[in-house]
Amino acid sequence: MKAVGIIAEYNPFHNGHAYHLQEAKRVTGADVAVVVMSGNFVQRGEPAILDKWERTKLALHNGADLMVELPVFDAVQPGHLFAQGAVQILAALGVHDLVFGSEHPDVDFMDLAKKAAAIESEGQFTDRTQTFASAYAAQLEEKTGFKLEDPNDILAFSYAKAVLASDVEMDLHPIARKQAAYHDQLIDEAQDIASASSIRLALHKGKWEKVEKVVPADTLKALKEKPTSLGFEKPFFDLLRYRLLTDTVGQLGQVYQMAEGLEYRLVGVATAKEAPQSYQSFIRAVKSKRYTFARMQRTMLYTLLNIKVDQMQAAMADSYIRLLGFTDEGQAYLSEVKRRARLPIISRVDQGLAKANLRLDYKAGLVWQLLAGQAASQEGQDLARRPIHYIKEEN
Amino acid sequence: MKAVGIIAEYNPFHNGHAYHLQEAKRVTGADVAVVVMSGNFVQRGEPAILDKWERTKLALHNGADLMVELPVFDAVQPGHLFAQGAVQILAALGVHDLVFGSEHPDVDFMDLAKKAAAIESEGQFTDRTQTFASAYAAQLEEKTGFKLEDPNDILAFSYAKAVLASDVEMDLHPIARKQAAYHDQLIDEAQDIASASSIRLALHKGKWEKVEKVVPADTLKALKEKPTSLGFEKPFFDLLRYRLLTDTVGQLGQVYQMAEGLEYRLVGVATAKEAPQSYQSFIRAVKSKRYTFARMQRTMLYTLLNIKVDQMQAAMADSYIRLLGFTDEGQAYLSEVKRRARLPIISRVDQGLAKANLRLDYKAGLVWQLLAGQAASQEGQDLARRPIHYIKEEN
Numbered sequence: 001m002k003a004v005g006i007i008a009e010y011n012p013f014h015n016g017h018a019y020h021l022q023e024a025k026r027v028t029g030a031d032v033a034v035v036v037m038s039g040n041f042v043q044r045g046e047p048a049i050l051d052k053w054e055r056t057k058l059a060l061h062n063g064a065d066l067m068v069e070l071p072v073f074d075a076v077q078p079g080h081l082f083a084q085g086a087v088q089i090l091a092a093l094g095v096h097d098l099v100f101g102s103e104h105p106d107v108d109f110m111d112l113a114k115k116a117a118a119i120e121s122e123g124q125f126t127d128r129t130q131t132f133a134s135a136y137a138a139q140l141e142e143k144t145g146f147k148l149e150d151p152n153d154i155l156a157f158s159y160a161k162a163v164l165a166s167d168v169e170m171d172l173h174p175i176a177r178k179q180a181a182y183h184d185q186l187i188d189e190a191q192d193i194a195s196a197s198s199i200r201l202a203l204h205k206g207k208w209e210k211v212e213k214v215v216p217a218d219t220l221k222a223l224k225e226k227p228t229s230l231g232f233e234k235p236f237f238d239l240l241r242y243r244l245l246t247d248t249v250g251q252l253g254q255v256y257q258m259a260e261g262l263e264y265r266l267v268g269v270a271t272a273k274e275a276p277q278s279y280q281s282f283i284r285a286v287k288s289k290r291y292t293f294a295r296m297q298r299t300m301l302y303t304l305l306n307i308k309v310d311q312m313q314a315a316m317a318d319s320y321i322r323l324l325g326f327t328d329e330g331q332a333y334l335s336e337v338k339r340r341a342r343l344p345i346i347s348r349v350d351q352g353l354a355k356a357n358l359r360l361d362y363k364a365g366l367v368w369q370l371l372a373g374q375a376a377s378q379e380g381q382d383l384a385r386r387p388i389h390y391i392k393e394e395n
Numbered sequence: 396m397k398a399v400g401i402i403a404e405y406n407p408f409h410n411g412h413a414y415h416l417q418e419a420k421r422v423t424g425a426d427v428a429v430v431v432m433s434g435n436f437v438q439r440g441e442p443a444i445l446d447k448w449e450r451t452k453l454a455l456h457n458g459a460d461l462m463v464e465l466p467v468f469d470a471v472q473p474g475h476l477f478a479q480g481a482v483q484i485l486a487a488l489g490v491h492d493l494v495f496g497s498e499h500p501d502v503d504f505m506d507l508a509k510k511a512a513a514i515e516s517e518g519q520f521t522d523r524t525q526t527f528a529s530a531y532a533a534q535l536e537e538k539t540g541f542k543l544e545d546p547n548d549i550l551a552f553s554y555a556k557a558v559l560a561s562d563v564e565m566d567l568h569p570i571a572r573k574q575a576a577y578h579d580q581l582i583d584e585a586q587d588i589a590s591a592s593s594i595r596l597a598l599h600k601g602k603w604e605k606v607e608k609v610v611p612a613d614t615l616k617a618l619k620e621k622p623t624s625l626g627f628e629k630p631f632f633d634l635l636r637y638r639l640l641t642d643t644v645g646q647l648g649q650v651y652q653m654a655e656g657l658e659y660r661l662v663g664v665a666t667a668k669e670a671p672q673s674y675q676s677f678i679r680a681v682k683s684k685r686y687t688f689a690r691m692q693r694t695m696l697y698t699l700l701n702i703k704v705d706q707m708q709a710a711m712a713d714s715y716i717r718l719l720g721f722t723d724e725g726q727a728y729l730s731e732v733k734r735r736a737r738l739p740i741i742s743r744v745d746q747g748l749a750k751a752n753l754r755l756d757y758k759a760g761l762v763w764q765l766l767a768g769q770a771a772s773q774e775g776q777d778l779a780r781r782p783i784h785y786i787k788e789e790n
Contacts, residue, residue: 238765239637245761246638246701251646271761273775306641366640366666370633380668 001333004030005095005170007070007086007159009038009196012049012223013058014215016193019178021063024099027173032065032333034095036086037324038075039361040368040381043082045297047229047236047368049200051381053388054222056324060390061218066330067388068093069322072305072364073315076298083158084165089321091168092342093334098159102174103150109172113160115144152177203230227372235371237279240304244270256302256312257295262286266303305363315360321345322361325388349382358382396728399425400490400565402465402481402554404433404591407444407618408453409610411588414573416458419494422568427460427728429490431481432719433470434756435763435776438477440692442624442631442763444595446776448783449617451719455785456613461725462783463488464717467700467759468710471693478553479560484716486563489732493554497569498545504567508555510539547572598625622767630766632674635699639665651707652694657681661698700758710755717756718742720783744777753777 004024010017021033037059039052048055056067074085090098102109119139141147148157156174163170178193194202194214202210203223212220244252244266252263269275269285276282279300287296302312321343326334338345346353354362365381379385399419405412416428432454434447443450451462469480485493497504514534536542543552551569558565573588589597589609597605598618607615639647639661647658664670664680671677674695682691697707716738721729733740741748749757760776774780 235633239634242634242637242762242765243641245765246699246758248701251701271775271778273778304641306643306646363641367637370637370640380666383666383668 001031001329001336002029003032003034003066003093003095003097003333003337004028004173005090005093005098006033006035006064007037007083007090007098007100008035008059009042009048010055010059011038011042011196012199012215013055013062013219014194014196014199016178016195016214017059018062018216019193020099020101020175021059023175024173025063027175028097028099030097032327032329033063034066034068034090034093034330034333035059035064036068036070036089039069039072040364041072041076041301043075043077043079044294045076045299045301047232047371049203049229050222050226051365051368051372052324053381053385054226056388057390058216058219058222060325060327060330060388062216064327064330066093066326066333067324069324069361071315071319071322072360073307073312074319076301078295078298079155079158080161083155083162085316085319087159087162087166087168087170088319089343091166091170092321094337094340096169097171097173098163099173099175100156100159101152101177102156103153103177104146105174105176107146107153107156107174109153109156109160109174110164112140112144112146112148112157113164116140116157116161117164119143203228227374229368229371232371233279235373236304237282239367239370240279240282240300241270243303243306252303254308254310255299256307256309257299258303260290262299305360305367307360307363311360315357318357319343320357322349322358323347323387325390327390327392331389347387349385351383354383396426396724396731397424398427398429398461398488398490398492398728398732399423399568400485400488400493401428401430401459402432402478402485402493402495403430403454404437404443405450405454406433406437406591407594407610408450408457408614409589409591409594411573411590411609412454413457413611414588415494415496415570416454418570419568420458422570423492423494425492427722427724428458429461429463429485429488429725429728430454430459431463431465431484434464434467435759436467436471436696438470438472438474439689440471440694440696442627442766444598444624445617445621446760446763446767447719448776448780449621451783452785453611453614453617455720455722455725455783457611459722459725461488461721461728462719464719464756466710466714466717467755468702468707469714471696473690473693474550474553475556478550478557480711480714482554482557482561482563482565483714484738486561486565487716487737488729489735491564492566492568493558494568494570495547495551495554496572497547497551498572499541499548500569500571502541502548502551502569504551504555504569505559507535507539507541507543507552508559511535511552511556512559514538598623624763624766627766628674630768631699632677634762634765635674635677635695636665638698638701647698649703649705650694651697651702651704652690653698655685657694700755700762702755702758706755710752713752714738715752716740717744717753718782720785722785722787726784742782744780746778749778 006024024033037055038048040048042048052069059067068089070086070089074082137148148154160172192213199211199214249263249267252258265286276285283293283296287293321341323345349358362382369381401419419428432450433443435443437443447464454462463484465481469477532543543549555567587608594606594609644658644662647653660681671680678688678691682688716736718740744753757777764776
């Protein structure tokens with residue numbers, strides 16, 4: 001069987017995602033779509049709008065065949081690490097074709113990545129701050145004539161670099177995104193496709209009439225009936241403040257990505273007489289020009305999850321394939337590849353795994369549920385949970 | 396000027412406390428009543444019903460002359476350490492007379508403590524668990540004929556032992572408590588005095604008509620208008636669960652009083668499928684026979700405040716006299732004794748102190764306010780706060 005790989009967040013799953021799944025299979029002639037998806041927290045350091053199981057269901061109902069989790073230590077990372085983690089997992093599952101959206105689908109991203117590698121070997125581009133990112137793009141444009149500035153292009157470039165840097169064989173298939181641009185904040189009334197961020201914005205404003213046009217019916221149902229992260233900002237900030245007020249700066253200093261004395265600034269701002277009263281204003285108050293907003297949000301998430309540098313490094317060096325769900329076709333594909341899978345396949349998390357490899361994802365799931373105010377007696381996100389087996393209904 | 400010392404929690408300040416202040420001055424012929432009072436958390440590991448400033452005001456309005464804080468590292472401790480900390484502070488302020496309530500005011504507690512010391516030098520009574528406490532009391536009764544079982548007697552005995560164990564000179568004056576027994580849970584309709592615990596119970600049930608009979612008018616006003624800890628149980632448990640779910644057992648194991656692998660049981664119960672849904676039921680689920688309920692509550696508070704063994708030990712070895720408030724007479728007394736005070740007197744907490752000696756009280760204040768949902772921009776509990784100077788109105 002031939003598989004096509006997709007890297008996604010599905011935050012939430014919308015019509016554009018369904019179209020993308022369909023196209024991915026069409027352009028590659030694949031039998032199954034294998035999706036590696038962020039778990040309960042997404043790349044920008046925010047809680048996913050629906051938990052990973054709900055998002056898995058929606059993807060399976062709408063074209064995905066095999067869903068695996070991008071572990072939190074790969075998912076909540078800058079683009080290049082996010083891409084590396086995702087590519088590694090797809091490759092480990094025997095996937096050799098990757099389809100992704102791009103603003104410039106005609107660009108040969110692999111070629112671009114090779115030229116970039118040459119530039120990097122000359123210069124100093126290890127710094128990942130905003131300023132350096134711009135300088136990097138400028139130099140790349142000078143050498144290649146291509147301006148790397150659109151968000152999907154940047155991700156596509158990261159995938160190419162990840163493939164290049166590893167020993168995996170993976171063909172890249174950029175496809176045009178249908179209608180909605182990544183950063184579009186407004187839902188165009190005439191379209192049935194909108195960006196996930198515009199959908200989240202509409203949800204925050206309670207504009208259901210806009211949302212219902214651009215998501216499948218079952219996404220709409222899940223958003224209305226299941227716990228969502230729409231109300232998470234306050235409890236998130238409450239817990240974060242609690243940690244900042246009670247941990248020592250020594251403890252906070254061990255958090256992953258806590259650099260340049262940031263822990264002192266965090267505590268200073270949190271205990272100031274005129275301390276910010278919302279998470280967004282807090283981030284703005286602690287952020288400096290050297291950090292992107294997303295990086296600061298990720299660092300705050302690591303702080304909330306109390307993920308230390310050493311734990312992060314150990315986890316990243318010990319990855320796995322966590323099954324979230326499959327269709328019959330996805331299951332058949334899995335049977336075909338599992339003996340030669342290059343990472344351990346985990347279909348069920350027990351106490352042992354929850355304390356070892358899986359501990360960061362396990363913790364992320366516990367905190368997502370805590371933020372949702374879900375009773376601990378409800379089914380958890382990980383322990384004893386089995387992958388979803390979606391059996392398609394006959395038409 | 397002659398001072399009489401009182402050790403109190405004023406949780407909340409009630410008519411019995413006003414009577415006790417009056418009697419303390421009368422029986423000792425003292426000019427001023429010096430009170431060392433628990434701060435924002437009390438001996439049983441619970442948040443005080445009103446913050447330390449409100450309780451200070453009420454005490455000053457009703458007979459106290461000089462209010463100092465019993466630091467959290469002394470206040471939230473088993474009786475013998477609570478007594479040692481309080482006696483040390485009073486003695487450091489030149490107080491040589493201690494008045495306290497007792498069920499048996501005719502007993503010579505100093506003599507009892509001396510006889511107990513002889514018993515202890517023979518036996519093994521360093522264990523402080525419930526079982527040992529009973530065995531200890533039985534042996535003491537055998538030797539002295541006095542059954543140490545009533546709560547105020549036990550505290551009185553602790554004061555005597557604390558005086559005996561230190562080099563302070565302090566005369567003990569047990570006085571009979573007026574009407575209400577310590578553990579009385581019901582407010583007698585005919586009385587104007589009730590126990591603090593019965594008052595808290597009435598407050599939890601919203602029975603204001605019972606409360607108003609047994610507290611001064613200004614206590615009633617404060618309870619109605621100021622932030623109280625009546626709604627703290629849920630946020631306390633939410634934050635505690637968050638910490639248990641995110642800290643490693645290694646981190647939890649460093650918490651003061653976390654013994655015998657308790658950290659594993661705490662995490663196990665907190666993450667269990669049928670995890671307790673309230674703080675009270677959680678405590679019952681983790682408690683073993685070897686621990687009193689109060690000890691378990693204290694350990695949970697240390698966990699919430701993230702107080703580690705080494706921090707606790709350092710703090711206890713470096714005590715201080717934290718001024719909360721005074722009347723003119725109290726201020727005059729303070730002027731008289733301050734040069735020979737045997738501990739540093741702190742009237743204003745700056746950033747330096749908040750990071751050094753005062754850090755545990757500072758943290759306790761921040762968490763009390765966090766539980767109260769108070770905006771951080773409100774006046775804090777410590778930084779830059781000056782002692783209350785209460786000027787009595789002329790009658």
